[in-house]
Amino acid sequence: xxxxxxxxxxxxxxxxxxxxxxxxxxxxxxxxxxxxxxxxxxxxxxxxxxxxxxxxxxxxxxxxxxxxxxxxxxxxxxxxxxxxxxxxxxxxxxxxxxxxxxxxxxxxxxxxxxxxxxxxxxxxxxxxxxxxxxxxxxxxxxxxxxxxxxxxxxxxxxxxxxxxxxxxxxxxxxxxxxxxxxxxxxxxxxxxxxxxxxxxxxxxxxxxxxxxxxxxxxxxxxxxxxxxxxxxxxxxxxxxxxxxxxxxxxxxxxxxxxxxxxxxxxxxxxxxxxxxxxxxxxxxxxxxxxxxxxxxxxxxxxxxxxxxxxxxxxxxxxxxxxxxxxxxxxxxxxxxxxxxxxxxxxxxxxxxxxxxxxxxxxxxxxxxxxxxxxxxxxxxxxxxx
Amino acid sequence: xxxxxxxxxxxxxxxxxxxxxxxxxxxxxxxxxxxxxxxxxxxxxxxxxxxxxxxxxxxxxxxxxxxxxxxxxxxxxxxxxxxxxxxxxxxxxxxxxxxxxxxxxxxxxxxxxxxxxxxxxxxxxxxxxxxxxxxxxxxxxxxxxxxxxxxxxxxxxxxxxxxxxxxxxxxxxxxxxxxxxxxxxxxxxxxxxxxxxxxxxxxxxxxxxxxxxxxxxxxxxxxxxxxxxxxxxxxxxxxxxxxxxxxxxxxxxxxxxxxxxxxxxxxxxxx
Numbered sequence: 001x002x003x004x005x006x007x008x009x010x011x012x013x014x015x016x017x018x019x020x021x022x023x024x025x026x027x028x029x030x031x032x033x034x035x036x037x038x039x040x041x042x043x044x045x046x047x048x049x050x051x052x053x054x055x056x057x058x059x060x061x062x063x064x065x066x067x068x069x070x071x072x073x074x075x076x077x078x079x080x081x082x083x084x085x086x087x088x089x090x091x092x093x094x095x096x097x098x099x100x101x102x103x104x105x106x107x108x109x110x111x112x113x114x115x116x117x118x119x120x121x122x123x124x125x126x127x128x129x130x131x132x133x134x135x136x137x138x139x140x141x142x143x144x145x146x147x148x149x150x151x152x153x154x155x156x157x158x159x160x161x162x163x164x165x166x167x168x169x170x171x172x173x174x175x176x177x178x179x180x181x182x183x184x185x186x187x188x189x190x191x192x193x194x195x196x197x198x199x200x201x202x203x204x205x206x207x208x209x210x211x212x213x214x215x216x217x218x219x220x221x222x223x224x225x226x227x228x229x230x231x232x233x234x235x236x237x238x239x240x241x242x243x244x245x246x247x248x249x250x251x252x253x254x255x256x257x258x259x260x261x262x263x264x265x266x267x268x269x270x271x272x273x274x275x276x277x278x279x280x281x282x283x284x285x286x287x288x289x290x291x292x293x294x295x296x297x298x299x300x301x302x303x304x305x306x307x308x309x310x311x312x313x314x315x316x317x318x319x320x321x322x323x324x325x326x327x328x329x330x331x332x333x334x335x336x337x338x339x340x341x342x343x344x345x346x347x348x349x350x351x352x353x354x355x356x357x358x359x360x361x362x363x364x365x366x367x368x369x370x371x372x373x374x375x376x377x378x379x380x381x382x383x384x385x
Numbered sequence: 386x387x388x389x390x391x392x393x394x395x396x397x398x399x400x401x402x403x404x405x406x407x408x409x410x411x412x413x414x415x416x417x418x419x420x421x422x423x424x425x426x427x428x429x430x431x432x433x434x435x436x437x438x439x440x441x442x443x444x445x446x447x448x449x450x451x452x453x454x455x456x457x458x459x460x461x462x463x464x465x466x467x468x469x470x471x472x473x474x475x476x477x478x479x480x481x482x483x484x485x486x487x488x489x490x491x492x493x494x495x496x497x498x499x500x501x502x503x504x505x506x507x508x509x510x511x512x513x514x515x516x517x518x519x520x521x522x523x524x525x526x527x528x529x530x531x532x533x534x535x536x537x538x539x540x541x542x543x544x545x546x547x548x549x550x551x552x553x554x555x556x557x558x559x560x561x562x563x564x565x566x567x568x569x570x571x572x573x574x575x576x577x578x579x580x581x582x583x584x585x586x587x588x589x590x591x592x593x594x595x596x597x598x599x600x601x602x603x604x605x606x607x608x609x610x611x612x613x614x615x616x617x618x619x620x621x622x623x624x625x626x627x628x629x630x631x632x633x634x635x636x637x638x639x640x641x642x643x644x645x646x647x648x649x650x651x652x653x654x655x656x
Contacts, residue, residue, distance in 0.1 A: 062555050082558040083567075089559045095552035099574040108570075109560035154560065 012038030019068030021054050028054045030218040041195045043209035051218040052198045061085045088155035089164040094147045096139035103135040109158040125157040145176045165197040181207045202242045234278040241380035248289045248337045266335030270312045277370030286373035293341040295367040301358035311362040318357045422625035429619025441622035448621035458608035465530035465591040470584045473538025481546045499536045507600035521603025530591040538583030545579025
């Protein structure tokens, strides 16, 4: 009970207060405030060079922040060297000690803290990552996925308050990466340690994390659960970096209760919920209207009459289609936007939906979001891996 | 066998034949040394085969002054190896890890002893020692040996340290190893093959050196100097005995090393 009281519910949070990092005149991380609640799986997501790894290294103590404070619970650890912080890291290249076998790699942290009988703990930890029968091999005798699991075991055995993962799956092939994502999530649920995971792979972040902080150019663009970020992006960067978004430039015509009516090019009227618009809603203002490609339904122009009332409609002509198995991806030219992406599940395919066909795109207005029109419409596009 | 078949067979095994010839080329001098260690020469010179004898092997120190010079050479080689390895390792780490004024020049100057003709360096060293009023002998030999071994250690260790992943040391620090522990448990073991290579090279170079030693030895006589000196007046068979013994010991060490690492690798993959 006393232990629970001292580490308390808020006792294990990681709190970054105004930390920033400058290399010469280059600002790698802008002053940043961030709280990672204890026991969560937290992802720092961003393209390479956005400052996410630097942020992680400042938590580990491998990098000194230029300004700001790092708190673990209530304890200020900013000036503690890495070997005195109750934090462990899984490095991108795993950084397994090549001169030690798997057992000694995993036992390294325990031995350095003067723990003599490590055999039982190491055995249990190797079982957790399913490498019990590889204890006496050298790291270079293991496959990439196995090395990755050793790196996790080597860090976790120390029961750190926080486990830091720096692109831990970057070196693995796609199939193995999927498998390890689930594996890591399982381990995190099992041990209940706070995981802070740095990645440039939005799918990986969404699969594993409870909370994602999307970083861009040294700043946190938006923070939230995967669903929240995906459904309600507040900047064009987030809208484009997480999945794909169609962004249409529009002008606000007026508001009607909770709804907002805007006009796209070609006299096309669209509606969206006002609370999903992250910018001013005064009539005459500009707004970027966003819709995810999988929310759009394609109907051949001949059947336009069958589309129910109350849906957003945009006319267009199919420019290109690509069949990718579970779905078909269409590119549609439309007066409101030169190329709209539409993903349709391959359930009942309409044979008339071929390039050149006139179509109507329609979707539920609830799925529409609005972004400030002063941003670069293509920010974050093509940066996700 | 018809000549065409023989030719075809020879062509198929060309690489093997070339390899064996090269190997024979390298081994032959050693074989001569060994064979003549069992000779009983007629005169003072052990240059032509007379008949088989174990006399020299029975009394390896039979030649006056031989074992004294051998002991001295081994002693100098050990000290020179230790001195050069310690200093060279530190220099290598400094050159790779730190940015300091004069790092570039030091990096090139370190190669100078390797590039300088040995005999020139030997003469210059003697001039230096004489001007300093140093007593020629054990210490001047040792100082000279450490000097010319240093470059080789620096080159060997530097290559190893440069190719080392800096994340390994970060990982050690992250896993509760302080600076000293990180160095002893991670940095040093990983650099060890480079350090060992430098040390072995130092030992061989020092043990073997004649030119620089001869200039700076005063009245002290090392093993190479003894061999050189006796070659003028007559070569005792014991020289061949010592040579053969050193060769055999070296081969045994290599074989033992390979057996140990082979067993370790097998044990690793078997468990």
